[in-house]
Amino acid sequence: MARELPLREEIDDKFKWNLTDIYASEELWEDGFTKVEGLLKEVKSYQGGLTDSADSLLAGLNLIMEIEEIVSRLYAYAHMKQDEDTNNQKYQGLYDRAQGLYNRVASATSFMIPEILTLSSTQLREYLEGNQGLQLYQHLLKNVLRQKEHYLSAREEEILAMAGDLAQGPGNIFGMLNNADLVFPVIKDENNEEVRLTHGRYIEFLRSKDRRVRKEAFTALYNKYDEFINTFATVLNTSVKGHIFYSKTRKYNSALEAALDDDNISVDVYDNLIKTVKDNLEPMYKYIDLRKKILGVKQLHMYDIYTPLISNIEIKMSFDEAKETVKAGLQPLGEEYISLLEKGYNSAWIDVYENRGKRSGAYSSGCYGVHPYVLLNYTEGLDNVFTLAHEMGHALHSYYSNKNQPYVYANYKIFVAEVASTLNETLLIHHLLKKTNDKEEKKYLINHYLEQFRGTVFRQTMFAEFEKIIHQTVEKGNPLTPQFLQEVYHKLNKTYYGSKVVLDKEIDLEWARIPHFYYNFYVYKYATGFSAATALAAKILNEGESAVRDYLNFLKSGDSDYPINLLKTAGVDMSSPEPIKSAINTFNEFVIKLEGLI
Template identity: 45%
Template sequence: MKKESIKLPLREEIPSKLTWDLTLIFKNDKEFEKELEEIEGQIANVENRQGSLSKGSTAFLDSLEAILQLERRMEKAFVYANLKNDQDTGNKYYQGFIARARQLYAKVGAGVSWFEPELLELPIEKLKGYFNQNTELLAYKHLIAKITAQRKHFLSAKEEELLAGAADIFSTPENIFGVLNNSDLKFPEVRDAKNNLIQLSHGNYGRLLESPQRSVRRAAFTEMYQVYQQFQNTFALSLAAHVHTHNYLAQKRCYPDARSAALTRNNIPVSVYKTLVEQVNHHLPLLHRYVSLRKKILKINEVHMYDLYTPVTKIPARTYSYKDSQEIVLKALSVLGNDYTARVKEAFENRWIDVVENKGKRSGAYSSGMYDTAPYILLNWQNNLESLFTLIHEMGHSMHTYASNTSQDYHYSDYSIFVAEIASTTNENLLTQYLLEHTEDPHVKAYILNHYLDGFKGTIFRQTQFAEFEQWIHEQDAEQKPLTAKEMNAFYADLNKRYYGPDIFNDSEIAYEWERIPHFYYNFYVYQYATGFAAASALAQKILTEGPNDYLNFLSAGSSDFPIEIVKKAGVDMTETTYLESAFGLFEKRLDELEKLITKLS
């Protein structure tokens, strides 16, 4: 008898309690559209201030605050438009919202683009005098110092205006990728473990790869990449255009390369990136050992890429409902104190979270918000352990945002992307420790250990693999070498083989994996998942042994200091290799634990 096909629900079919409440930002869409009109009307007010910075400390302060106020309003409107669009990327009405917001964002950028070049033209002594004359400016001293530190990388006011006005054009490759990947790709139906015919999607792909049935994993893997293979040239053109734009902007701003441009803005030494890659490559034998363990436990002749995500131990009979997971999250995070968990409860109760998957919804998960909004979370809940970890991960982001927003002024509330993954992965580490301590069943404990090792593999090893690929595509473009699908496929396949070692069967489909990674459009972002995970490992142990005070101060710091210094104050020096070596030490320890536990259970 033919099984009934399981379709994704439409957005309007989702219960409201499982959706985020965006009326906390704007009461309705009309209020949002009115805000766009008012923002556009304020651009001239800022543009007319050009030339005012040299007219005294009061004029300087007034112009700075007018710009920050405009950017603050624009950021709020953009968050709303983005969330509306992501809840159903196929909705043309909200596609229009995000398009308008992006265009207006570019106009605002052009309208304020004169400020930094004009600031950099001020003599240093005159700027120092402003701080002495007007103590209100001291609140912005670090902000101004970050700008002046990049003096040689700013262009003339006219050139900055031209670049700011083209921001929407420069983002075109990323926008094309987003629409193609989230809306236009049509995936076939596949059979799940219960022989149900289901529509393959970004949201359920990961769950299918976790299936204990190899035929299910293989089908999901091959069907997914057959679709990407068809569009490999389009994805290659889009990514190559983005990389070329990134390199072009770095060159025009007098950076040695695009990686330096991305890291220097946050005062991150390039050596941090290089050290990560070196340390990961040095410890690749640990990953090879883990792949070998998978081969042994799964009793297979060769390990395929679709065998890397299924638990090597029996999956616990229980599922992780959203309701039960909320309670687990609160218990695991109780070590951070009552104030922290009270904010987590607020997120659950006040609909800051969009929980389940619907047709057209953006894939994956994220935390998004700004100074004047709640720190919203997008999920695509699947009732498994991975969903629980995703929830506590994104909650880490949101609580970091909340703490920064409530502790800092607007201009210091947006923490650096370099520290953005630390709070989320600290939460993951705390959850792992909690689950291991509160689990008596050796089968469940083995499953959790396996999950931790998989998370480490997917974060430190895999994201560094991405970082190597990202550096390579930028180098290829900078050297004016071809960046077609053929070249990217070949390099990625070889890189993948080097990372996973002699026991991996390098499936031909894996060569297309780079096509579906949105982070390659984020400009040297992925390495921070790996550095953040390693730092979080150290911080989690510090919380458990010494208490959360230093960590909570880290969450509240925002961008009030350079990110390297903020983490150092919390107890982790990321300019050294110690935190990475410690992380690999914990991986090896838990790999030992799993090997011994498996031996006892077999």
């Protein structure tokens, strides 16, 4: 009989997060929902007169921020309750209501920006000088005026906000199909025992030393996606059309330009990432060739990409061991950071193990005024130790930002979000390599770092190029058919992995299982974030206290300035290709180190 995942209630409570820190009861959640509905009536009184005076502008902004803060708390609770078990219809309903309320709030407050845009620069300056309270919103107001040409009339903004539920449809459909409806087949593990293939177990199977297990898991997973490939293509096509609709409506030249403008990031930054990585693929090819040689296979297949190269050692850790290892690795960040990390460990911030219906993957989430939360699907491989370090990086970034910024600037931009997470991973690998003298363990760890880099810089840049291509294709009026998507994905794999890998037909379907393709040009930030984190980690390890101080100030800055500027103050310039080149040089050095140990 196949080994199935446990039900939610079968997991020990000590390994579950405690969402009662957000709402002690669902009655309080309902109270918050009701309060927002009442405040939405009040906010109408500002429509048409928001900018009549500095006092009116301040009061209206304060009310809107109060509403947004409450609804973000409602949403956080609902989405995390649903993620505990996506089959639970009660919390599907709660999440749907929270999402609907979010869109109602966006619609009801959609007059805010068009009315702010009626202010001239002179009027805004006079308001800021005449009302001390408005100083809080100075960055917000100036950023709105920066994007003036892309905002519409109050009525048009309201219509766009009302369409929010429809815009979120493709991502929601993908999520339910991918997490709740897809049931993967049973396969036989290394011990010839029948085990249900799941999202959480898939990567573990691809790391198996047994090539049969790797191939069977790989084939079984993608055969299941192939059964629904027309649906996945249609949903992705619809999502891309939504991005393009909004970009055209707001008078941008492309969906890419529209997506980047919220962070005040130039399209050149995106294009430079792709160009810089593609111009420096030789170290990646060298690594792939080395992988083929070490594994001793005549042909290297895509299901051989993840398995550790060092077969006579395997680092596994219980969750308690993982916590202590991450804590030791992050010691360079100082006592304050470590004490906050321990607080997260000991205060039910983390939902640890996979259960039936639980959302796949890992993330950090939460809301203002409450500590952050981390969702894991922990298994005992080394990768999951790094995932813990990664997600706690996000969590403590949120903690610092929330503690040091008002609500309006607490939610830092995604462009900087991946810096804190990948910096933690970088410090952890340095710690693990430093503390061992065992040659085999060093090889294992270097291999792990190379895989981390491959997945975060090379693979995510390939994803970024795929996103750019599919959006440009639809912008030219062409559909995203399954055949087209598979052809594009095949060519990109050929470019990024080179000629030493057999491109199994199943890998052409990989785009169908990537949730990030619904996030509107999100993935490139993994690659830029990793590059920035590599530079900042080097500064912390080499310069010590002064670099830590600059870094913690960066974590505390939230969204109080544009992302590029915040990173510059921390010590790295991401408008330049240099951090990406430097990161790839580091990758190359690790490849050479591994060659030297073989």
